[in-house]
Amino acid sequence: KNEVEQSPQNLTAQEGEFITINCSYSVGISALHWLQQHPGGGIVSLFMLSSGKKKHGRLIATINIQEKHSSLHITASHPRDSAVYICAVSLGNQFYFGTGTSLTVIP
């Protein structure tokens, strides 16, 4: 049983397109995290949110606590956005991870 589900699993987009990645979770959470993992393997924490919406550059993350759903949006996508995007939820000191969405942005 997966506490965190992401969709889509794979996504290919043309440069400049608006991208949405979705995350649903089934447990009560303290916070939801969006992580980015580049082909080299390193992981970067993009957002941590427990309500509402956060924006950083071309990235926007939203969360709906009642619906247990979060979305990560990328505006004006660029090839350098190509990476795996992982949704994770934290409950106390435990973390549960989605399996990731592999994004490829084509020039």
Add this chain to the structure above:
Amino acid sequence: DSGVTQTPKHLITATGQRVTLRCSPRSGDLSVYWYQQSLDQGLQFLIQYYNGEERAKGNILERFSAQQFPDLHSELNLSSLELGDSALYFCASSPRLSRQGSTEAFFGQGTRLTVV
């Protein structure tokens, strides 16, 4: 650069062996987390330490153990290694222990372990 340093970057070893992975957290961060990322299971939380004490345990095998030292660096020990232990092992640190868990974590670059 997240400020979290993991060594070694790559490690190849034989089945049955024991290895130690090292993590230096960001300066001032008291909390260290260990994660395993394998091809078939994705990222999994293994264990968390805060200021030298174990605070949370995830899917960590009995063959694995960890500790956090007084200088706050942490080591993950993997013994009696099996082929299935081949994975990326990540360490992350955060500044504090939040009872509500809403604390941002900063990840290292990972150690890629290959068991042959």
